[in-house]
Amino acid sequence: MLRFLCLLSVFTLVAQPESGTAQSVEGQAIDSQAVQALQSLQRLDQRMHATGYRLVAANAEFCKETVPHLGILLHDLQQYGDQDTARIALGFSSPIAINAVAPDSPAAVAELAVGDGLTAIDGIAVQDIAADTEKLSNEKPEYRQIAAVKAKLIEAAVDGEAVLTIQRGGISQQVILAPRTTCPSQFQIRVSTKREASADGKIVSISSTLAEYVRSDDELAAIAAHELAHNLLKHRERLNAQKVNRGFFGQFGKSAKRIKAAEIEADRLSVWLMANAGYDPQAAIRFWTRYGKQHGKGIFSASTHYRWKKRVKLFDEEIAKMKQMEPVAGKFAPPLLAANAAK
Template sequence: MAGLMALAAPLPAIAASGPSKASEWSLGELRAADVRVLSVGYRLATANAPFCRAIENAAGMTLHHIGQYPDAGAARATFGFAGDYAVLALVADGPAARAGLRTDDAIVSLNGMPLAPTAEELAAIDQVAAYRPIAWADARMRAALDKGPVALGILRGGEPMTVTVAGTPACRSRFELRPSDSYGASADGDIVGITVPMLAFMVDDDELAAILAHELSHNLLEHRRRLNEAGVQRGLMQQLGRNARITLATEIEADRLSVWLMANAGYDPRGAIRFWTRYGRQRGKGIFSAPTHYRWKKRVRLFEDELATLQASVQEPRGWYPPLLAEPPAPLE
């Protein structure tokens, strides 16, 4: 379920002993999980906005599209969908909720223009076909919010109305739950994603914040662009020689910055230590034991050292200024 804009209020953690595959979760459970991911992401992004170079206005809501769901009938039974687009989730006290939006409101227009992409617009989007409509709407909604308050035309109980929403500053990134059955998390420069099994492994939101903060750090430090400029090869070649060494440097940077992002958002940075200790012992093989990543014990020591550095620093009224954000990212070598 791809989230459109970040959320805030934290939800109770899903027990690690519960279902671990996306196929085992109901649509309602996936909605709750999506809200949880986006809630923690919103909190990280808004709390660290004073230190980020790329800022956007977050509205505290997510949208979804009926075309995302293989079983449209089940989606309509669970979520309503009076139109193609609808509100998936809201922050309890976020900008969109304060403006009067409600969960399952159908969104039919943005600033007076129909929220209806053309076939040509969708064809130009480099996404799986089912997710192109939400990617299209996401791009337009984010661009409109960055210019100021947006007027959303909605349908509620069959009645049309208009709700005006103003965003709040946040580090530029959006957060989404990915309905994969594999363990993983990723960042592409704009989107932070985490899979259902990875989320199910989390004991609490401090651990979830550790993973999302790490991936957010990749975006904030422009690692995809810098890796491309350094000529790092992807795939199997990324595990070898110079490619692996430079990739490892970005992973170290992301781990270091994540500690500061967590602290500024009010999460316990030791959640990263708890998570990687447990994950390393239970699932220590695979990508996280490749030459592009520290082994879990060395990674835990890195977190401990960075936390000591943070605790010895002076906290400003707006938070701890992360050293890695104090200067523009340097070229990778």
């Protein structure tokens, strides 16, 4: 969904420690709950990153537009309010470090690891990579440097390879990564007490609470694939061009019909994306059946969305279409992407 929102039970990332709320590491007092919260969030980041990479890499041959991908997710110590705790909890080797490495990605092949510090890209020190404050004006100040570094990393990958200088255990080394071509889209976990997901045309966001609600990686992939489908089909651009109202009045008339049409397309495409990435498309049925039975009211009873039983029927129809096809090298060509590429 372009804005998948449902108010459900609250989940907190902060787990209770077995004893006490403070620990001492190398003489420094830290809050055990804060450490566990950060490490829980990091595990969600890693799971989301792996799922997203697998989806965009497996479906690259069907995407009209493609991008180079190295398979690493970076984070910046500046992002964290308590930087001393973050450094200890997340194992930063330098202020900008690797937060996740996608399996089977160029970074994984090069044996990069979580916690490795990134100190230079193509010989340019990360602290010398200037953040364009005009382009990044919508970013919070603490996120501007990491945004600039990510942009530089993409720029290096576009040129065919990226030379990274990595800090690990006090030792510096250079690693050359040749990017893999993937579909466009980035994936992120957003800390929230609501179960929600969204797609803005470039980024797929899934809330921490929703990521904890799913029962398997296949179910997480079902949600991520739906949001990715919105991006690949350029639904936000299309709805904006049609001047669709996303507010209260978007629940009525032409706006509601156009939003629902986009939701139906995203559902249809999602199971094809899942199957091509080796996920079980039946997980979409399992997830929405369970979710619908538990939480059938709310936004999904609105005129912009199918109710859960219709969604399940739609998934069944698409899976049946795939079963009638002969896969090529284990992949099914999604009809919606073929139609989109022809436009």
